[in-house]
Structure formats: C-alpha cells, structure tokens
Amino acid sequence: MSLLASETHAKVAAVQSSLSAVESHLAPLLAKNPKEVARHLGALENAELQVSLAYAAASLYFCHLLSQGVDPSDHPIRQELDRIQLYFKKVRATADEAAEKEASRDRIRVDVDAAKRIVHHFAHAAEASVQRRVEAAAGRS
Numbered sequence: 001m002s003l004l005a006s007e008t009h010a011k012v013a014a015v016q017s018s019l020s021a022v023e024s025h026l027a028p029l030l031a032k033n034p035k036e037v038a039r040h041l042g043a044l045e046n047a048e049l050q051v052s053l054a055y056a057a058a059s060l061y062f063c064h065l066l067s068q069g070v071d072p073s074d075h076p077i078r079q080e081l082d083r084i085q086l087y088f089k090k091v092r093a094t095a096d097e098a099a100e101k102e103a104s105r106d107r108i109r110v111d112v113d114a115a116k117r118i119v120h121h122f123a124h125a126a127e128a129s130v131q132r133r134v135e136a137a138a139g140r141s
Contacts, residue, residue: 015067026056044098047091055084 029037038046058081065072072078 022056022060044091044095047094051084051087051091055081055088058084 037049041049058077062072062077062081065075065077
C-alpha cells in the first residue's frame with residue numbers, strides 16, 4: 001500500500017469514527033418521540049434543541065456535499081446554515097435576557113414599609129432615652 005493510500009485510509013477511518021460518535025450521541029434522543037421530549041422541556045430548552053438538531057442535520061448534509069465533491073459554498077445549504085446560526089443568536093439572546101430577569105428578581109429588595117416602621121420605632125426610642133436623661137439631669141440639680 002502506498003503512503004497516499006494509507007493516509008486516505010486513515011482519514012476515511014477517522015470520518016467513520018466521527019460519524020459513529022455522532023450517531024451514538026444522537027441515538028437516545030432520536031429514539032424518543034419528539035412530542036414526548038418537547039413535553040419535558042421548557043420553551044427555551046425546546047428552542048435550543050430544535051435549533052441544535054437543525055444545525056446538526058444541515059452540517060451533516062454540508063459534509064455529505066463535501067464528500068461528493070460538490071462545493072457547498074455555492075449551494076443553498078450555506079444559506080440554510082447561516083439562517084440557523086441567526087436562530088442560534090436569537091435563542092442565546094433570549095436565554096441571556098431570561099437569566100438577567102432571574103438575576104434581577106433574586107436581588108435583595110428593600111421593604112420600604114418595614115424600613116419606615118423600624119426607623120420610626122428607633123426614633124421614638126431615641127426620643128424617650130433623651131427625655132429620661134434630661135429628667136435624670138434635672139432631678140440631680
């Protein structure tokens with residue numbers, strides 16, 4: 001076997017190994033009913049899953065075109081991949097907004113009414129303390 005043939009054989013084996021890894025990674029998900037999977041996910045997680053699956057399928061088709069000797073840069077799959085990437089950005093922006101809202105909701109907030117009651121109570125206590133001191137000082141003189 002020539003050096004070129006062994007390099008080609010190694011690359012084909014690597015591609016086969018990668019495809020097997022993709023298949024084994026997706027097998028548990030693809031074995032389930034999509035409606036069942038969607039029912040257990042939140043809206044944002046479901047959107048992430050749908051976009052990820054679309055990107056995986058389009059990427060595999062892109063690789064298929066490359067393996068067939070077709071230039072995918074002029075093929076409509078390139079536009080589809082770009083469109084899916086825009087959806088990735090939208091989903092990521094939505095996730096960031098949701099995380100920001102959650103963080104702002106978890107921030108400590110001052111209960112204004114409770115703060116007023118505490119200040120009012122201590123103001124009266126301070127006045128009473130001052131009054132006792134004045135009376136005690138007046139009683140000594």
